[in-house]
Amino acid sequence: MSGNGRKTPPLVADKRTRAAAKPTKGRTPTRGKVSKRGKAKPTKRTGRRGGGGGRGGILGFFRSIFRWIFRLLFKAFAAGATVVVLIVGIATYYFYSTLPPLEDLLDGRTRGSVTMLDRYGEVFAWRGDQFGGQVTAETVAPVLKNAVVATEDKRFYRHLGVSPRGIASAIAINLREGRSPLSGHGGSTITQQVAKLLCLGVPFDRDTWETEAEYETDCRRGTLWRKIKEMPYAFALEAKYSKDEILTVYLNRTYMGGGAYGFEAASQRYFGKGAAQVNASEAAMLAGLLTAPSRYAPTSNLERSQERASVVLRLMHEQGYLTDAEFAHSSGAPAMLSAAAEARAGGYFADWVMDSGPGFLTRETTEDVVIRTTFDQRIQTAAETGLSAVFDAKVKEGSEAQAAIVIMSADGAVRAVVGGRKFTGISGQFNRAIMAKRQSGSAFKPFVYATALDLGYRFDDYVLDAPLTINVPGSGPWSPRNYTREFYGEVTLTEALARSLNTAAVRLSEAVGRDNVRHVAEDFGIVSDLAVGPALALGTSEVSLLEITGAYAGILNGGSSVKPYGLIDLRLVGDDAPLMDQSGGLGERVISEQAARQLIYMMTKVIEFGSGGRAQLPGREVAGKTGTTQANRDAWFIGFTADYVAGVWMGYDDNTPLSGVTGGGLPAEIWGEVMGRVHEGLPAQPLPMIDPTTLPPRTPPPGQVQNPPPGQPNNGNGGDTMADRIINDVLDSIFGTPNR
Template identity: 65%
Template sequence: MSDSRKKKPPLVAEKRYGAKAASPKKAKPARKAKTKKPRSRPATRRPDAKKRTGILGFFTNLILWMLSLIWKVTWRSAMVVGLIIGLAVTYVYLQLPELDELLDGRAQGSVTLQDRNGDVFAWRGDQFGGVVTADTVSRHLKNAVIATEDKRYYRHFGVSPRGVASAVRINLREGRGPLSGHGGSTITQQTAKLLCLGVEYDKTQWESEAAYVSDCRRGSMSRKIKEAIYAMAMEAKYSKDDILSIYLNRAYMGGGAYGAEAAAQRYFGKSAATLNPAESATIAGLLTAPSRLAPTSNLKRSQDRAATVLRLMNDQGLLSDADTKKWQNNPATLSQAAQARAGGYFADWVMSTGPEFFTNNTTEDVIISTTLDQRIQKAAEDGLSWVFENKVREGSKAEAAIVVMSADGAVRAMVGGRQSKVSGAFNRAVQAKRQTGSAFKPFVYATALELGYTHTDTVMDAPYCLNIPGSGEWCPRNYTNKHYGEVSLEWSLMNSLNVPAVKISEAVGRDNVRKVAGDFGIASDLADGPALALGASESTLLEMTGAYAGILNGGSSVTPFGLVELRLQGDAEPLMGTGGGIGERVISDGAARELIYMMSKVVSEGTGARAQLPSWQVAGKTGTTSAAKDAWFIGFTADYVVGVWMGYDDNTPLTGVTGGGLPAEIWREVMQRVTDGMSPRPLPAFTPKPKPRPLPPKRENNRENVLEQLLRGLLGGN
């Protein structure tokens, strides 16, 4: 048995599997088994899965399932939203017009007013200086707009998520709603808003253009989404510079100016291509709040905003430190025309005299040539300011108005109130109807002279009463409450006596007086009673000054005018011409010359002495109404007629003011400036033969009383 064990060696692992391992055919399955090992891994995870079957595992699996679901819903929803946005953008893209159709989007045309020398002094309507592009404007303006409105303009696709997030953060921090206040809009989005997302203004669908614009500016969530889609469509359709060009042409920049070119011309009198950094920053600064920041509204506020824009340009590397400091220290200033603040009262008046469809409602660009003389306009404004600063108590609410015109009715200057640099304000020279007082008396004497009276004819100045049906007895009184006996017409007018004026009016006939005054251009209703002679009727300063111009030109009626010619921009032929001038004769040339002589005595020796001009012959008439509610002085040299009115808007009586006082002084200050540098010319008055002037007769033997009466007669009256 022992031998048999020795013959059979013990089995070992190597020999047990040795034969199989050596078999070449069975080697492949062994390798396959090794490659299949990873596939058997799920079986090894079973122990881990069992570990998650508890409460913790349940919640873990739930969270993983929810995240997986959210992810699947999110990316699928994103795909759907992206598809919808893409379709919407494509639809808008196909609706967008060509670039040229978007550059001028005004619903109203413009009116440009030129003075008598052809220089622009005012604008009305929607100004559009012409098409500009991002390449043709000053690079400083382009940089200022981008620095102020959208510094990442050239890096986004029309909408800036980063800008929106920043705006929302700022709004929340400042206590507003996420969409209230800062909007984070890009220049492209602002342009889309300017285009009203492609919706054109239709009068039949909107109550007014203001309602249309208000709807375009809505900031609701749905509107913001539409705006973003429109902006992206624009980015696909146009280049960045094209979109910027639309923006630079359509943006409102205050003062009635739409677009960069109109703003450059409006404020600085130059092209948008030549703007320096300070001027460019001023215009770019307007985009935030054009009406409030317009330099014509508040120059200091506009300059402060421009300084901020310059700093932003510097922060973004668009302006060097040296240039930033230079232009902040030298802010932009307004052109001379811009300083006039759109022409003031005169421009408003001219616009009101033209046809509505070419002025206030024009859809065309209109050029109006006017009679304005800017040198005379400045003289009127400066003269008025000087008197109120030096002669009127501080804080006075009294107002004044001035009209300067030539003998043919051409208005050379107009001031409708103390605040002369305004637009759209109440114009006291044209709109205020006030009692004229003794300023009406020249028309009483004009009637008498036309009917054959002379300046030497006399009238008795004594107590005088009339019985007026329905009113009883009426007794006119002189300003001095005294009477001077038999006086000449010349002396009566010179001292503005009331009783002789009424007697002459009754003698020549009130109807004749009304006709002469009306033919001279006083179109207001004239009083029917005897108080007509004393200026109880109301009239405007423009009417009265025009009537005096008729006296100066030799007795022919005058229609005051400011509009000389109206034409469309680009047309050589005018559509209409002068709307006024000299009309039909009212009184003879001889009567007019004699009246001018009598009125010259009013200034040289009578109640208008304060209006005297050294070396100049002046004729005129004072006027003060009952209770001193109105004070007038209207006078003329051989060249110009100037009317001055003074009073309170609420008819409060003036204190210590008559027509021969402050109004005459305003007249003199204005005419001193108007005639500066001019050579004096004589008035077209006749030269009377020397005759002794009738003096008031003695009423008492007392010599002192006679001298006193004579002295009071020479100095009295209004």
């Protein structure tokens, strides 16, 4: 075969070479593959639509730019992340090195607690920062531990201290509810909450924060910087302590409302049992407090607390901590308060004791203190329910009128205090029985008659009730008038007091000497400044209910002064010997016993036929006195039986006049309702008073008539306790010489 002398290559070889150049499925084609002949054959590149020359055209160029930027950002991010991890690691190690032993973290209070016992040794009130004692995650009831985890951090045992999912969820909720990302829900784990409770390791310093409240507020601020600091601190906690140890700190330090810190104190406070004995309903109620302790405290609103507990029970059921049967049972049997917590008795009394005791052992104590008091929970309940009964029946709904009550024994031991119609449970409320100073009105008159009786007058002596005008220096003529606008002529001292006659009381005060009246009242315990003019006899001076009730107790006990007291003894927790104690409130004698017995008899007539008839207690002797001030701004009834002395005040905080209310009206009714409940089950005892039928007829001194001229005293027997004062400056008063 002729040709160019070259041998034609076999066709099959060419086909194999082309086939090799094509990419096979699933295999990357080889570029520039060298054939068996040693000649490189370039791989054919197919340009894309719209492309140009080079490696991919314009899109390939931009792709390479983006790839370069991405690599740069990735390297920067990796470098930044490395720096952040390094910083977090250093911060975590620093915090780790500062964390103390677990035991030092359990009780973080800066002040101590005060536990108050009533006269029978039962707890009735708590003040300060109550700490029930250290508990652990292992010693509390398992259902309580589960309730806390289910409510606060269901992934607690799975995260490393911070939950990114929880934070993201909280931010989403906050934004959805129209708040800033860090306001409202925080997404904090229990570990992060412990970090807050420990204030990230910053101790309380009075040079930096004026009060502990400011310190705690600063510790709980939800700023971005504080959130950032929380992370390494939480990691340090997780590295230092076990999960149960972190939970132990939380169970001991968190605030639970009502002044209770930690679940043990809260369990004792609300249920009267330890945290190891609570059931599922009680555990759910305690765990429900964590969201808002003051709002959900069962002592503030039990129904609201129970509703919150039902939410916690549902969470526990959903997370498998409660079976269907347990959930149904717990939901149908909500937690209830203990008897002491439910009573919430003695709030005003407890505040008074805290204020009257030494500050370093009460209001500012750094120790745990136990105070035994004179308080009687039964009497307190009688006072509160009696007051409510009268207001519900006799006062129109929505009235802003207020009332206060004090009940004490004859030696000054205070048994109950009602400082207002409602006590919200928050300590430090305005106590109208102790703090308010109001004019006493005619409730002051017994001290005028006490002075006269001690100076020799008798209950059956006469005094003139007739128009009277006294020239008061600097004020001009002053003419007192009776409430009835009538005058009754010559009346006995007993009738004058029973009818609360003003002109008779002023005449008698002027006869015996205002200074003497003032001294007797002060010696009986009225420490407020008393008026110097003739209106002193009509109670124009301002006094507290506690003061004047204590002064009446002095009349009941036979004429000795009384200092009202509520504290019996005070001791530190664990100590047997008290740091201080009080044996009683009796002081020195003010008037003679005979004068006191006559005065008590006269005051019983106030109840029998005078202005205090509504205070009668069937089958029981009662003595007392009404009081109504100018324009009816204040209405009083102070009285006593052989067992107890009680004072009632009624009025408005802003001095608005009472509408149709006098001391012989609602205050006397309140007194009767309250004292009727107080004396339930007590045998009737006679009052220590004279029996007029056994006394000899009045024998006047030589030259003096049987019934002396109105306003003139008799020089009969009795009254020897003011002798020294009489010798020095009041002889002229005894004989009726006008008061200087």
